[in-house]
Amino acid sequence: MADDDMLSWDESVFRDEGVLELDYLPEAFLHRDEQMETLKYALRPAVRGSRPLNVMARGPPGTGKTTAVQKLFDELAGISDVEAIRVNCQVDSTRYAVFSRLFEGLFEYEPPTSGISFKKLFGQITDRLVEDDEVLVVALDDVNYLFYESEASETLYSLLRAHEAHSGAKIGVIVVSSDLDLDVIEELDGRVQSVFRPEEVYFDAYGEREIAEILRERAERGFREGAVGPQVLDRVASHTADSGGDLRVGIDLLRRAGLNAEMRGSTEVGIEDVDTAYEKAKYVHLSRHLRGLSESEAALIRVLADHDGERAGDVYEAFSEATGLGYTRYSEIINKLEKLGLIEAEYTSVEGRGRSRALSLSYDADAVLDRLEDR
Numbered sequence: 001m002a003d004d005d006m007l008s009w010d011e012s013v014f015r016d017e018g019v020l021e022l023d024y025l026p027e028a029f030l031h032r033d034e035q036m037e038t039l040k041y042a043l044r045p046a047v048r049g050s051r052p053l054n055v056m057a058r059g060p061p062g063t064g065k066t067t068a069v070q071k072l073f074d075e076l077a078g079i080s081d082v083e084a085i086r087v088n089c090q091v092d093s094t095r096y097a098v099f100s101r102l103f104e105g106l107f108e109y110e111p112p113t114s115g116i117s118f119k120k121l122f123g124q125i126t127d128r129l130v131e132d133d134e135v136l137v138v139a140l141d142d143v144n145y146l147f148y149e150s151e152a153s154e155t156l157y158s159l160l161r162a163h164e165a166h167s168g169a170k171i172g173v174i175v176v177s178s179d180l181d182l183d184v185i186e187e188l189d190g191r192v193q194s195v196f197r198p199e200e201v202y203f204d205a206y207g208e209r210e211i212a213e214i215l216r217e218r219a220e221r222g223f224r225e226g227a228v229g230p231q232v233l234d235r236v237a238s239h240t241a242d243s244g245g246d247l248r249v250g251i252d253l254l255r256r257a258g259l260n261a262e263m264r265g266s267t268e269v270g271i272e273d274v275d276t277a278y279e280k281a282k283y284v285h286l287s288r289h290l291r292g293l294s295e296s297e298a299a300l301i302r303v304l305a306d307h308d309g310e311r312a313g314d315v316y317e318a319f320s321e322a323t324g325l326g327y328t329r330y331s332e333i334i335n336k337l338e339k340l341g342l343i344e345a346e347y348t349s350v351e352g353r354g355r356s357r358a359l360s361l362s363y364d365a366d367a368v369l370d371r372l373e374d375r
């Protein structure tokens with residue numbers, strides 16, 4: 001360690017730390033040309049004033065789906081008579097919430113919170129589109145959350161059939177899902193299936209070489225010259241690939257490794273800085289999923305931390321005592337947490353009682369509880 005004031009604040013390994021924030025929109029978007037082409041093809045009619053094709057974009061977490069949408073929407077923002085609005089369904093997970101967000105995007109103020117019916121909200125949106133002769137492109141990002149709340153069919157139905165209820169309304173929809181176990185089309189009601197025939201775009205997981213290239217580009221912008229060597233980058237890429245190829249892990253890892261180097265008073269990031277950082281960065285998924293949970297969902301996680309590995313019936317007793325909620329809601333929450341990969345439900349045979357489900361947390365209980373409190 002250097003002397004006491006080694007960390008003179010202006011001496012940093014970073015050139016621009018903001019580049020290593022997860023919501024930073026990268027200038028260079030590598031290895032996604034094909035996906036961008038399909039998206040552009042689908043959206044092109046909007047630029048000419050017609051309804052765009054609908055799109056379904058799928059792929060594992062951290063593979064650039066949101067970034068692709070954001071990049072295209074930024075381009076569309078410069079075109080008159082096209083409104084492009086991205087809705088994060090992790091935050092807005094009901095039909096009403098989605099349409100409130102669309103209202104806000106169009107009118108630039110929130111709809112009245114009290115008492116405005118869905119029908120009215122919907123009507124105001126479509127009237128505006130028709131009057132101003134605008135095309136609306138809606139991205140339902142993380143649409144899987146609408147399915148977990150059983151709101152997907154209603155929401156899509158309203159969007160896709162808007163022109164029937166309100167002649168002249170032109171709306172195109174991009175649904176984005178990172179839940180690979182969810183068969184989006186199959187899970188929709190028949191009446192929605194019959195009008196939803198989207199173009200499909202798949203975002204496959206990046207390989208280790210691609211990860212390294214993308215991260216090199218990001219590191220060059222984010223770090224001072226010479227602060228991150230090729231071996232360090234390779235190490236970051238290898239950890240990222242190991243944890244499923246989610247670039248969020250890699251970017252978070254780069255940033256934390258940089259902070260570790262600074263802690264040591266070094267101007268160069270070392271392999272050990274990366275390895276120490278990985279202990280934390282590997283939990284970025286966990287933190288992200290915990291952030292979106294409701295109070296009762298969080299309550300079940302807390303109960304499970306105390307009853308890890310126990311039978312579903314026993315966990316229910318503790319849950320119901322803690323929250324006063326009934327079995328139906330309990331089952332729904334288990335279902336959602338399982339789909340999010342936060343818990344695992346395994347069938348076990350109990351002697352004399354047939355098969356029963358045992359529930360356990362997918363991550364270390366202390367790691368979960370710490371992050372649950374920080375959310």
Ligand SMILES: Nc1ncnc2c1ncn2[C@@H]1O[C@H](COP(=O)(O)OP(=O)(O)OP(=O)(O)O)[C@@H](O)[C@H]1O
Pocket residue numbers: 021022023024025026028029030031032059060061062063064065066067068142177178203214247248251
């Ligand atoms: N090809 C790429 N080039 C540069 N940066 C990328 C690329 N792909 C992803 N990223 C970066 O990785 C991070 C995660 O990307 P993004 O949020 O777009 O993934 P996603 O597929 O939408 O994830 P999720 O499904 O979990 O919402 C972002 O910080 C983004 O800037």
